[in-house]
Amino acid sequence: MALSANNPVTLLNWLHQTSTVAMLGRLAVAEGAITHALLDRLVPAVPARHLRQVLIAHRLLPERDRHLSHLEQWFETKLTGLGDADEARALRGYLSWTHLRRLRNAGKPTTPGAVASIRMEINSAMMLLDWLRARERKRKLANCTQSDIDEWCMSTGRTSHRGRRFLAWCAQRGLVGDVVIPVAPGSGARTVFENEDTRWRITRALLNDAPSRPPIAWPVCWHCSIDRRCRELCG
Incomplete structure (x- = not known):
């Protein structure tokens, strides 16, 4: 048997564990050959995992990811x-x-x-x-x-x-409407506005659209206005 090829002390320690005895008892009454699927269902999982590695090492079970x-x-x-x-x-x-x-x-x-x-x-x-x-x-x-x-x-x-x-x-796949989660901030290149007109044109558009999309409109408007004020103070 593959287990007998292990270090005797290691094998005895493993067999004396209560969890191992419980797992082997369930394995003894299981129907069919020992497969990865069968070992997946065994509890406790830790001794079953050890048994799986032993069987794989002795080529009694195929390798698995x-x-x-x-x-x-x-x-x-x-x-x-x-x-x-x-x-x-x-x-x-x-x-x-x-x-x-x-x-x-x-x-x-x-x-x-x-x-x-x-x-x-x-x-x-x-x-x-x-x-x-x-x-x-x-x-x-x-x-x-x-x-x-x-x-x-x-x-x-x-x-x-x-x-x-x-x-x-x-x-x-049509499982949801035309919705999107935006790219996380900082995960891509930042947009640089060409001039102040562009910045405030976007701000006005967001303010006009704010009643329908408040969660995103107000923070962007706040950022635009604060950014300009900071540059005025530091300039």
Whole structure:
């Protein structure tokens, strides 16, 4: 047996753990061959993880991208807390076609950093969906407006921008209207106004549009006016 090839002391210590005994008991009554899918279902997970590595080392199980596998398991657990079937389907489609397909075709193991980045995207998207469904809004992804998105961005700061790609993916497939999460401040080149006329023309346009889009109009107008006053004082 593959386990017997391990260091005897290490093996005995592992076998004497209560969690290992519980896991092996569940494995003994499981039906079918030992597979990655079967080991995924075993609890406790820590001794099952050790058994998996032993079986892989002795070529009794095929190699597997463990970070990618952990991402998939994490996502399925997260998805159970999402009550809307359409939104769950959208999240699953986004993860599958945007990230999982790319990682599976990469030809190299998935890194922990890549998984962490994807998890932040999914968390941000789920936070947006929860925020839209809150009692005072009662919105769904399909009927949210740009004003909703602007308010979300203003209320959550940089966290909101991590859901930008998910929202763009949904918009391309008609799952949401013509809405967009703007690029995070500082993530690209800054716009420099050619002259004061351009600056104040934009300010007037925002002020006129302010009743319909207050979350974004007023901060921009404030920035324009303060910036000019500072330059007057320092000039």
